[in-house]
Amino acid sequence: MASASASTPSFDRFKPAARVAGQKQDVWTIxxxxxxxxxxxxxxxxxQGFFGxxxxxxxxxxAKAALDRVDCNQYSPTRGRPRLKKAIADAYSPFxxxxLNPETEVTITTxxxxxxxxxxxxxxxxxDEVILFEPFFDQYISNIQMAGATIRYAPLQPPDHGSIRTSSAADWTIDMAALxxxxxxxxxxxxxxxxxNPVGKVFSKSELQAIGDLCVKHGIIILSDEVYDRLYYVPFTRIATISPQIAAQTLTVGSAGKNFYATGWRVxxxxxxxxxxxYVAAAHTRxxxxxxxxxxxxxxxGFEKADEEGFWEQSKNEMxxxxKRFCEVFDELGLPYSDPEGGYFVLANLSKVNLPEDYDFPPHVAERPRDFKLSWFLIMELGVAAIPPTEFYTEENMHLAENYLRFAVCKEDDVLEKAKERLRGLRKFM
Known part of the structure; x- marks a missing residue:
C-alpha cells in the first residue's frame, strides 16, 4: 500500500500565481x-458604472431578431462579424x-x-515597460502584468484648490517633463x-499632441482607451487624428456597451x-x-441607425x-467636485465630512485609505454606494485621492433624486 505522504500531493502544487495571490480584496467586492x-x-x-x-x-x-437567425447563434469570425466591422468603419471614418478598411483596420473583441x-x-x-496615467482603470494593471511587463506611473496632478472649490476636470494636469x-x-x-475614468478629464489637443510627439520620438505604441468617446461636453480630439505619424502608432479602443447602454453585452x-x-487580432484569437x-x-x-435616430446628441445631452442634476446636491452642501468634461463619473471631494472617531469600521476597511472609510460610511449610514478612487492609484500616490469618492450618474432620474435626498444627510457630519 502506498504511504499517505506518497499519495497526498504537496500543497505547493496548488500555490496560486503571484499576480492573484497577493491581491487585497477588490473594491467592487467590498x-x-x-x-x-x-x-x-x-x-x-x-x-459601479452600469446603466440604470x-x-x-x-x-x-x-438583438432579439438576431437570436432567431441560425448564423447569429454560431461562431463569428475571430476578427468580428463583417456587418459590425463595416458599421464601425463607416461610423468612424469621418472622425x-x-x-477605414473594415477588414484590416478594425477588429472586434469581447x-x-x-x-x-x-x-x-x-x-x-x-x-517591456508600459506607462499608465494615475488614476487608472484597475483592470489595466492585471492585464499588463499577465503579459509579463512592468508598469511606470505618471500621476495626473489634481488642482491645489480641489478641496476648497469646484473646478474643471481639465485642472488635473500632466507634468510632461516627468512623463x-x-x-x-x-x-x-x-x-x-x-x-x-474616474476624473472626467478630456485630454486637450495640445496635451495629446505633446504625448503623441513623445511616442513618435521614442517609438512607443499608444493604446488609447476611448470607450466614453460619445460622451463629451467640451471639444474632444482623438489622438490618432492629430498626425499620420501618431496614427501609425495608435490603437484606439471602443465599446458598444458604453455607446449603447449595454455594459453586459461585452462587445x-x-x-x-x-x-x-x-497582432491584436492574433492574441484575441488565442x-x-x-x-x-x-x-x-x-x-x-445600433451604429447603422444612430445618426438617423439622433441618438449620439441625445445621449450626450441626457448624460x-x-x-448637472446630480451635482446640485454637492453645490447645496458646499462640497467641491471635479466638474467632468466627459464620461458619466464625477469625483466629489469629501474632506469636509467628519467621520466619527469611534466609528466601527471592519478591519479590511480600517486598514485602507480614508476614501474607503468614506465609502463604507455612506453605504451604512445613508444607503448610497460610491467607489473609493484610491483603488485606481499606487500606494505612493493614494494621498492624491483619499478625500474623493466616485459617483456614477448613468442612472434613472428618480434614482439620482433619491441619492441627492440621502446625501443631504451628510450635513450633520460637516
Missing part, C-alpha cells in the same frame, strides 16, 4: 458586500479623416477590456484614457493600422477566439443633464 449588508435599504447604487436603463429599442429589437488585454498580449513581453523621464529603451507602450473593438491590428454573435449584429444595427 462595496457590493457592504451594500448588501447595509441597514439602509434599498441601496442607491452610484458605484435599457439600450434604445431598435438596438434591443435587433479619422479617411476611409468587450473593450478583453480588447486591451489582446493588445497587451499582442505586443508586450517580459521586461518623458519615465521613458527608457524598454518602454513599449503608453495607455491613454480620454474621456477619463468592443480596436481601430488602428493593419500592422498593429493584426484568448477567446470570437465574440458574442447576436450582440455583434445588434451593435451593428450631461444627469451630471
Amino acid at each position: 462595496v457590493n458586500e457592504a451594500a448588501t449588508a447595509s441597514p439602509v435599504q434599498p441601496i442607491v447604487n452610484m458605484g 436603463y435599457n439600450p434604445p429599442k431598435y438596438v434591443t429589437d435587433a 479619422f479623416g479617411k476611409t 468587450g473593450a477590456n478583453e480588447g486591451m488585454l489582446s493588445a497587451f498580449m499582442g505586443f508586450l513581453e517580459q521586461d 518623458e523621464k519615465l521613458i527608457n529603451p524598454r518602454t513599449k507602450m503608453i495607455v491613454l484614457n480620454t474621456p477619463h 468592443g473593438w480596436l481601430i488602428g493600422p493593419e500592422n498593429l491590428i493584426k 484568448i477567446c477566439f470570437s465574440s458574442v454573435s447576436p450582440l455583434q449584429e445588434a451593435a451593428a444595427v 450631461q443633464g444627469k451630471m
Whole structure:
C-alpha cells in the first residue's frame, strides 16, 4: 500500500500565481458586500458604472431578431462579424479623416477590456515597460502584468484648490517633463484614457499632441482607451487624428456597451493600422477566439441607425443633464467636485465630512485609505454606494485621492433624486 505522504500531493502544487495571490480584496467586492449588508435599504447604487436603463429599442429589437437567425447563434469570425466591422468603419471614418478598411483596420473583441488585454498580449513581453496615467482603470494593471511587463506611473496632478472649490476636470494636469523621464529603451507602450475614468478629464489637443510627439520620438505604441468617446461636453480630439505619424502608432479602443447602454453585452473593438491590428487580432484569437454573435449584429444595427435616430446628441445631452442634476446636491452642501468634461463619473471631494472617531469600521476597511472609510460610511449610514478612487492609484500616490469618492450618474432620474435626498444627510457630519 502506498504511504499517505506518497499519495497526498504537496500543497505547493496548488500555490496560486503571484499576480492573484497577493491581491487585497477588490473594491467592487467590498462595496457590493457592504451594500448588501447595509441597514439602509434599498441601496442607491452610484458605484459601479452600469446603466440604470435599457439600450434604445431598435438596438434591443435587433438583438432579439438576431437570436432567431441560425448564423447569429454560431461562431463569428475571430476578427468580428463583417456587418459590425463595416458599421464601425463607416461610423468612424469621418472622425479619422479617411476611409477605414473594415477588414484590416478594425477588429472586434469581447468587450473593450478583453480588447486591451489582446493588445497587451499582442505586443508586450517580459521586461517591456508600459506607462499608465494615475488614476487608472484597475483592470489595466492585471492585464499588463499577465503579459509579463512592468508598469511606470505618471500621476495626473489634481488642482491645489480641489478641496476648497469646484473646478474643471481639465485642472488635473500632466507634468510632461516627468512623463518623458519615465521613458527608457524598454518602454513599449503608453495607455491613454480620454474621456477619463474616474476624473472626467478630456485630454486637450495640445496635451495629446505633446504625448503623441513623445511616442513618435521614442517609438512607443499608444493604446488609447476611448470607450466614453460619445460622451463629451467640451471639444474632444482623438489622438490618432492629430498626425499620420501618431496614427501609425495608435490603437484606439471602443465599446458598444458604453455607446449603447449595454455594459453586459461585452462587445468592443480596436481601430488602428493593419500592422498593429493584426497582432491584436492574433492574441484575441488565442484568448477567446470570437465574440458574442447576436450582440455583434445588434451593435451593428445600433451604429447603422444612430445618426438617423439622433441618438449620439441625445445621449450626450441626457448624460450631461444627469451630471448637472446630480451635482446640485454637492453645490447645496458646499462640497467641491471635479466638474467632468466627459464620461458619466464625477469625483466629489469629501474632506469636509467628519467621520466619527469611534466609528466601527471592519478591519479590511480600517486598514485602507480614508476614501474607503468614506465609502463604507455612506453605504451604512445613508444607503448610497460610491467607489473609493484610491483603488485606481499606487500606494505612493493614494494621498492624491483619499478625500474623493466616485459617483456614477448613468442612472434613472428618480434614482439620482433619491441619492441627492440621502446625501443631504451628510450635513450633520460637516
